[in-house]
Amino acid sequence: MMGVVGRLGKVLGPRGLMPNPKLGTVTADVTAAVNAAKAGEVQYRAEKAGVVHAGIGKASFDETKIVENATAFIDAVRKARPSGAKGQYVKKITISSTMSAGVFVEDAAAQ
Secondary structure, three states, X not given: OHHHHHHHHHHHHHHOOOOOHHHOOOOOOXXXXXXXXXXXXXXXXXXXXXXXXXXXOOOOOOHHHHHHHHHHHHHHXXXXXXXXXXXXXXXXXXXXXXXXXXXXXXXXXXX
């Protein structure tokens, strides 16, 4: 599939629409992928340094929806902790908009 879609990379890539097998957007089981997306599947990416990025809302969301999404994301990261990981898994959490400075989240990092 990626060979066919790869030709569209120049158009889809800059828009952020390029499918990625690692994220589950390229799959033979389309119904399972659609159902997972509708159920609120949390997608995030991690850097080698341990930094995790994810979108938890938009400017049009109200405060309660953003808090709910952030809580669900933090829970998903904690559940994804490998069994062999030692020490404090989450050291600090910051939230920021796309082009702004981060705001430290105190309570969530201590848990």
